[in-house]
Amino acid sequence: NAGVTQTPKFQVLKTGQSMTLQCAQDMNHNSMYWYRQDPGMGLRLIYYSASEGTTDKGEVPNGYNVSRLNKREFSLRLESAAPSQTSVYFCASSETSGGQGRFGSGTRLTVV
Amino acid sequence: KQEVTQIPAALSVPEGENLVLNCSFTDSAIYNLQWFRQDPGKGLTSLLLIQSSQREQTSGRLNASLDKSSGRSTLYIAASQPGDSATYLCAVSDSNYQLIWGAGTKLIIKP
Numbered sequence: 180n181a182g183v184t185q186t187p188k189f190q191v192l193k194t195g196q197s198m199t200l201q202c203a204q205d206m207n208h209n210s211m212y213w214y215r216q217d218p219g220m221g222l223r224l225i226y227y228s229a230s231e232g233t234t235d236k237g238e239v240p241n242g243y244n245v246s247r248l249n250k251r252e253f254s255l256r257l258e259s260a261a262p263s264q265t266s267v268y269f270c271a272s273s274e275t276s277g278g279q280g281r282f283g284s285g286t287r288l289t290v291v
Numbered sequence: 292k293q294e295v296t297q298i299p300a301a302l303s304v305p306e307g308e309n310l311v312l313n314c315s316f317t318d319s320a321i322y323n324l325q326w327f328r329q330d331p332g333k334g335l336t337s338l339l340l341i342q343s344s345q346r347e348q349t350s351g352r353l354n355a356s357l358d359k360s361s362g363r364s365t366l367y368i369a370a371s372q373p374g375d376s377a378t379y380l381c382a383v384s385d386s387n388y389q390l391i392w393g394a395g396t397k398l399i400i401k402p
Binding site for chain 1 (some may be wrong): 295322323325327332333334335336338340380382384389390391392393394395400
């Protein structure tokens, strides 16, 4: 089935460890996004890529880096994880910026 | 700064009722507004997208309206079913095409 695939689904990290969240879409979408969702809050945009070869900061980029590896793949890296980064992370894509989005099933990350 | 508010935070109604979920935003300069559904432990599913020039969109038992001047949108669900139980989120797209999200309304439909 066409869609957005995120890996891993769950992860526990120790403070200071690093990891990369992977995201791939097979819908030939131009734009891709990374969000975090915390309890009682709306999703917040971490980084986005309007098209292949470009990346831009969103609302909460500190502590994260991204790579738009190709049109399909958009990865999110935590260089030195902190407990404040405990959250559920969603990757999304859309055909154009601001278009109707398709979401992955999320990565639940806990930093201890 | 754009802020999106959804009231109520939670809603429980008997099966079969028609219901309305509310979304308000502070800046009327939006590109579009979207309603999403989120099921526990799962991703988000886009339900309806209303362009800034439109007043409403319909899909099956769902109807979403947009009043930019008053900064409001409503999602109307007709003849609710237990399968409609989920969290419903609205998000507005600003001029940079970034989505600003509400915190959601958790809907429970009682059989």
